[in-house]
Every structure is written in C-alpha cells, then in structure tokens.
Amino acid sequence: MGVDLSVDVFGIKFRNPIILASGPVGFGFELMPYLDFSNVGAITLKTVTLKPREGNPPPRLVDSHGGVINSIGLQNPGIEGFVEEIAPRLKELKTIKIGSIAGFSMDEWEILGEEMDKIKEIKIIELNLSCPNVKGKRRWAEDAELTQKVVKIARKLTNKPIIAKLAPDVTDIVEIAKAAVDAGADGLAIGNGIQAMRIDVETGLPVLKLKTGGLGGPAIKPITLAKVFKTREALDVPIIGIGGIMNWQDAIEHAMAGASLLGLGTAVMVDPEAPVRIIEGIKAFLDRKKIESFNKIIGVAHKGGLNVH
Amino acid sequence: MGVDLSVDVFGIKFRNPIILASGPVGFGFELMPYLDFSNVGAITLKTVTLKPREGNPPPRLVDSHGGVINSIGLQNPGIEGFVEEIAPRLKELKTIKIGSIAGFSMDEWEILGEEMDKIKEIKIIELNLSCPNVKGKRRWAEDAELTQKVVKIARKLTNKPIIAKLAPDVTDIVEIAKAAVDAGADGLAIGNGIQAMRIDVETGLPVLKLKTGGLGGPAIKPITLAKVFKTREALDVPIIGIGGIMNWQDAIEHAMAGASLLGLGTAVMVDPEAPVRIIEGIKAFLDRKKIESFNKIIGVAHKGGLNVH
C-alpha cells in the first residue's frame, strides 16, 4: 500500500517527516557515504555563528544512562567560512536544507540573518536560541522578550520561513513559544538539549571541561514530548519535535503529541542509518493501522486518539 | 577503617547521608520487612494534604528509557487521618522522620504547618512546592514570589527546620532557591520529578490518565545534578540532592556537586534494599580514597576536586 509520508508545512513539501537536527551531523558531507539524503525530509545544518569558533576544550561529550551530554560549543567556521566553503557545496545534499544560526548580540543576529537569507540552497532559517553550551551566556530562549526581539530582527531580514529553536528546560515553554510566534516565527523546534552534567567520582571534577552540557537521547524524550504536547495545546503552529527520538515509536509519539516534523540528533550520531530505519518503521505502522497518510496522526493525542477517526 | 558517614545539618545529626525521598516509600511501614530503618539517615514521609486524596485514576505509572513517570497525585489520608492513624505509629520507624506537606492555598499551608509542628516524632518539615501531578494547578516552585510566601507562612508556625522541595524543571532554580532561603527555609530539596509524558502509539492517547507525570530515575540524574551544582555555587545552604540516585557513584556525584543529604526515590521503589547497597558503596569508596569523613567530599567539585585536599 502506498502510505503518504509527505508533510506540507511552511509552504514547503517535505518528502517525509524525518529531518536531521542541527549539530550531530555537522554540514552533512561526512555523512554522505552512510546516508542517502534523498531519504530524509530535510537536514538542519550545524549552527553557524558570526565568527569562527573552535569550540570548547575537551572532553566535550560524555554519556549518561539513557543519554549523551555534549558541550561542543558551536565549533564552526563562522558565517564567512560558511558562505565561502560550505554554501557552494550544499547542492550535493539531496534534500531540503535548513540553515541554523546563533548570534551573541542583536547585531550579530542581523548579519547572520542577512547572510543566510542570501544563500539560495537554504530554504528555511532556524534560529538557535537555546544552545546550552556557550560559556557565560544565558540562553535567549530563557526569556520571552529576548526571544521576541531576535525573531523580530530575523523576520525583517528574510522572507524565508523562520523556525525558533527553543529550550525545553524552561518553566513555561508556552510563554516563550507565543513570543516567538507573535514576533513572526513560522514554526518552533522543541527542543535543544537539556542542561546537565556529570562528575567524575575519581577526581571530584565535572567530566566536561565546560562543566555542564546539553543532554540529548532517550532520557529526555518524555520531557520534550510533554513540551511539544503543551505547546501544541496552546498554539496552532508547525512544530519540529526533537528529543530522544531513537526509533519509530518515539517518532510516532512526538507526532501524536503534535509535531509535524521529527528531528533526530543523538540517534543519527549513534547510527547514521537511523533515519532510514525510523522511516521504514513509521511506514509499517501506518500500513498496519490502515492510515493512509502521516498527516492524519499529527496531534491525535489532543483529539481523542486514533480510534476516533 | 572507620569511615565517618554522619552528616550534621539543621542542627541534627544524620547517621549517614542516605535518606528516603517522599512518596515511593509511603509512610514506610510496608517497607519495614525489607529495610532496617536504622540503616538510613532519615525517611521523608509521603506528602500529606489537608483533605484525604484518593489520587489520580490509573494508569498512574509508566516507565521510559532510564526512568519512571508517575502521576500518583498525592494519594494520602489527609492531615486528620495522618495525625490520627499514622503519627502515633511513627516511633516504629527507627530513623529521623521528615514530614512532607502540600497545600493548595495559603490557608491550607497554614493548617498543615501547624499540625505537622505539633507531631513530636517529626523533626523536620518539608514543603512540597513542586508536585508535578496535581491537575490544573501550577506548581508553587515555578514562581519565586509564591515560594517565598509559602515558606514565610511555614516559618512563622514552626521552629523545626524547614526544607523547601523545589522543581528541577524551571528556568532559573537559583532564583527560586534564593527566595525560599530568604523567607527562612533551612534547606532545599532538589528536586522533584520532571514533567514528562508518554503516548501509547497503539491508541494515540497519553499512557497516564492524567496525561503528564513526574519523571524520576537515572534519566534525570545529570539534570538535577546540574541544578544542585548551580544552586550550591550561588547559595551556602544545606541541599538534599534527589534525582536518579541508583548507585553509590550517583550518590557521590550529587555530594560532590554540593548535596549534604542524598534522597532516593525510584531506587528504593525498585529495590527496597538499595539504601543499604549504596551506603556500603559510599563507605568502600571513601575507604579506598582514604577519606575519613563523608563531609569532606560535599561540594568538592566546586573546590578543585579531590586531589586538592
């Protein structure tokens, strides 16, 4: 049976809802031998900052029960390097490209937004308002006003769809989400890693050199899932559900909670072919349930579940 | 070698730092055949509310990778039932008893505080400001002002040490912690379960009848650990570290991050003898490291680690 996995959001047709979240896959090129990009809905590129960043000193990654904590610290070539070296090669990635940017000041956001807007291969711009790994900086997405300001700047600079990537570990994500949408965000990514840490009992010191990092992986799935659910309850805007999606069941859970697109971080880092496995699983599930289109399950947890339909 | 595990906080001497967190062990009596209470530092009794509560309809508990989500909903006999049926039997539990209360209004907090103050066997009062499982109610600990108000009321009513139990899933736990301490809290418990949910993909509905619940277990350890660490960095007040402590390593991590006492929730629910196992592990660790007292490792992650000493 032909199950329709395509998703239409932001006026763009994604061939399926599985997208690669920003970071773990870098700019994607090293992944090409392992993953046929024409199989995934989109790739979100590694976040780009104004200046090049070498990232935090190692260790930058440590695992924990059910998850992985990273403090990469936005290692990237800076917007100039990105425009010169990466942008010209983006055609090679045979899927939709979402550009991700992070500014440290309003001026930086402005320049980053302008530059991203110019790159033809980038169809959507994601504002990383929530990187948990930048030393000494609060996250923009901890504050509704700051979130609103950043989104407004970006909105003025581009007609491309804008996604605000939020932090799941805030008191009231709905408040922040509303601020982003009011300022003109077309969609929300929920969410980034959750601030976390591990201590090496042998030394008595934090394992990560930065001390804390962002926790991703199955440990956080039920947490971000609740955030997706709550946000969807309050707002009718496309959501990219991210957080601990490791298998098709996790993906379906996020969709049922209200996510239109499903972002993989840790899963694809652990297994570059996870997207294919998950897409196959979604297909088989819909097939078995005799549901002809993925769209039908988005948000069903708010509408009485599957049997109502 | 005689390692000293005792901890002196709130003017009370705990024979060791391992305490039972509120909830999973109820009022403790059913646990007596499995656990010799004279082995643990203290028991925090199940939270008591003004009126009896039958709790939420089932399912009330579901597991997730690395954790357990519960939405018990404070099933308890109410303060009257507690005073009449439970309080007289508390002597049977051969350890320090911490009473836990949760009000739904300022008046309720007042009555609960008064009643708890009167019970001689209760040495410490914990204010559960953060139950994630009460339908339609925001948690007190999401708001610094509300937290302050509740603590102030309690402070007026009792000379017993007061612990404010906070939610780990807030934007800025330090702000809430400061509010609690300013209002007179003697210590902080960090923290309660993190709001989370699961959806049954077969039905498309949330697994828990309440929809969301509180996630505990190893999945949340690195998250609450970071909260303990941050709070300790900002405030010099005794902290009870809670969240995913399943083995001695987890316990030591929490202590190194700054916790003086270590609360077990999920661990003791899964294995009633976990406290004994963990205490033995802490002892063996200190022994191996030739550290004569548990006190020496509290907060070392802030002070250059173990080797500095």
Add this chain to the structure above:
Amino acid sequence: MLIEAELKEKKISKDYGLFTFKLYGDLENPEAGQFVMLKASDEPVLAKPFSIYSYKNRELTLFIKRVGRLTGKIFSSPIGEMFYIRGPHGNPYVDLIDGEKQYILVGGGSGIAPLNFFSELHPTMVYEKFYGFKGSYIRELFTEKEQRNLIIEEESGKTVIDVLKDIYSEEIGILACGPVPMLKNLPATSYVSLEAMMGCGIGTCKSCAVKTKKGVKLVCKNGPLFRKEEIIWEWI
C-alpha cells in the same frame, strides 16, 4: 532482597514463552497468586510483576507474553543472561477465597500463569480449568495432557466465557485471571486477579490503585485477587 536469576531455559511460541530461571537465593514459601518483581540489569530500570507459574528447588518458571521493553528483552536474551527478582509479593489466592469451595480456573493469555501454580499446589480445589488463547500456535508450549485445558478460539470459535456458560453453576467458585474484557464477562461473584502498572509491588508507592466499593485499594498489597462485584470497573 534482590535475588540473582539466571536464565536457564526458554521455550517460545510467537509472543508467548515459558522461561525458567535459576535463582541464587530462595523464594520463601511462594503461593499461587503471588508474583515476583523481575528486573533487567540495566534497562528497563523498573522491576515488573510476573505471577509464579511454577517454583521448585530454586527454579522459577514464568509464563510470559511479549508486550514491551522488558518482556521483549527476556525473549531475546541468550541463556545465561542475568536478571534480578524479589518476592514473593501479593497475597496467596488461598488466603482470599472461600477454602471450602471448588473452583473453575478461568485463564486468558498470560493470566494462566498463577492458575497453573494454583492447580499444582491445590489440585483438590480445582473443579475444572479453561485456558483461553487466540491461536493454535500456543499448543507447542504445553504437554499433551496440559493441552486438554486449552480453549483456542481459532480452533473452536469459542472463548473461555462461552465454554464456562455451559457448565457454570452457583456452588462452584470461579477464579479468573486474564484480560479485562474477559474478567468483565464473568459472574459477579467470581474472584478476579487484576493487573496494574506497579512500581514497588509491596504497597508503598500507590501506583497500582484500583477503585472498589470500599475505596481505593492496591493490587499489590490488597490483591491481586478481588471479588468481581467489588470493583469499580470504570476506573480501570
């Protein structure tokens, strides 16, 4: 106390299986209706309840239906895999039922587990056994003699409820364990063994609540057996 339990033998037919564990410790006087909490070494974190199907000389047999993470892990584990168990928990059926009567044991799916142990320990209390399953594939888990008790829908078109109707009379008791829809179709005076999501298995955590005419009860501490007529089924 958590007892180490080494997987010694498994016999699987599709989604059902018999699993025998060698215990490195004793279960104290296990009775039918009681369950053990079984835990994997890492995932899932939670220990989960399984009725005792059979127990002899530190050999514990469970009858398990594969439904999720832990049961999935048990099915795919190699012989030699280590698990942990504690128990027995819950009340023996014999403590909760009328000891003078004889009983028809009505089981559905994995619900036959405690009934098997009951009929091993108390054969004289058993009037008849009806163990219901959907598919014939289940036969291969049982001896020829055991198979006589099977009611297989795929073969006869009948459920245990259908068969029960033919022979039921008031003097005989009913002791049932199985899916909720099956239990709901039993006479009001039946004893029904309930399942619920469990955290502790010993009455402390309040996870396994069931609403009865006498208030909220706990499956682990007050059950698992209840009078059918006492249960407020809407709450389940």
Add this chain to the structure above:
Amino acid sequence: MLIEAELKEKKISKDYGLFTFKLYGDLENPEAGQFVMLKASDEPVLAKPFSIYSYKNRELTLFIKRVGRLTGKIFSSPIGEMFYIRGPHGNPYVDLIDGEKQYILVGGGSGIAPLNFFSELHPTMVYEKFYGFKGSYIRELFTEKEQRNLIIEEESGKTVIDVLKDIYSEEIGILACGPVPMLKNLPATSYVSLEAMMGCGIGTCKSCAVKTKKGVKLVCKNGPLFRKEEIIWEWI
C-alpha cells in the same frame, strides 16, 4: 550500517580481556589503526570506539580494558549476547606514516590493540614491539611467543619508555598508542594514536576535537594518528 555482532569467545584476566565477535556482515578492508564503533542493544545509548585487534572471516577480535559502563557490560555478558558495530572508521596508520621506515610499536594497556593488527598486516614494517602493562596477570591473555613483547612493570621495574630509550635511534620510527602520560614521554617525531570521547566516529559531531599546531582537528576524521610534535598537549 550497523552490523550485528554476536559475542563468541571471551578470555578475561582481571580488567583486560580479548573478545571475539561473529559479525553478521562484512567490515570492508579493515586496516590497522582503524576502529569500530560498538554499541550495546540498550545501554549505554552511545556507540564507543574500539581499535581492531584482529579481523578474519567476519570474526572480529577486540582487546578491551574494563573502565566503565559499556566495557563493564561486555565483560559480564554471556556468550551469545548481541552487540552492534559499524566501521571501520578512522584512517589506516599506513596512510599517515612514512612507508619507507621501520617502526618500533610502543603500546600501553588497551593501546596495544591497533599495534597488534598492524604487526599482523605489516610485519615487515615492524622493527620491534614493546607492549607495556602494570601486572603479570596480563600474561595469561597471550601465547608464549606473544609474551616476549610484554614489558611488565611489576616484573622488571621498567616501563616501555625505559626500554625504548635503550634502543631508540633516529632512523627508526615510533608508532605508539596508550595512555597520555606515556605518549608525552616519547620523542617529538613519534606518531601517536590518540583517544577521545567520540559521538559519531565519522567526523560530523565534533566531539573528538584535538588541538594541533594547524588548528582544531578531529581524532576520528583526521586521526587517530598524529605527529607528537603537532599536538597542543595542554588542551587534552
């Protein structure tokens, strides 16, 4: 592609062990210095890097030191346990070193793994082998012939560095893998194989950063072998 890897054989001495896995798929032309990412079925979630110690006919042998969660799990797993691997990842040593030279292989602890594979594949490039360990107990993992390369501190009071000093001359290269303090004590021109916490193993996640005189490099994509003098050791 994740390949199923069934634990077939284990030989353990205290905290070290040789583990042979039967792969249900091929490693493509694995070379010495390359590693596989090995994953447990549930916990830990992360795949972790292990150098190839030996590979033949879909039989992969790893030499592993027990240090934490995944290695602990491998040590305690029964034969038959399923893991997953992918690879080979990282650059072959032969692609990064001067092919004209002969090399002294200097290994410490689990660092001997890639050196063993190197000497299997490129015996003529090997001038000498020094495999350093603390305790004599390690002997039981090796044949008598293999034991000749062991430098055991407990026995001789000497480390590999001590022994190396006696025979080292500029014409011979050094190819080393082992703990950082050992690597730091080698001559500047040595090739050192680095370890780092890894996420992806293929160059995308930027976890395994190492600072060199030519900027931040990745152990998985640019290494694991580097010239000792190029590394900014303070960053490690």
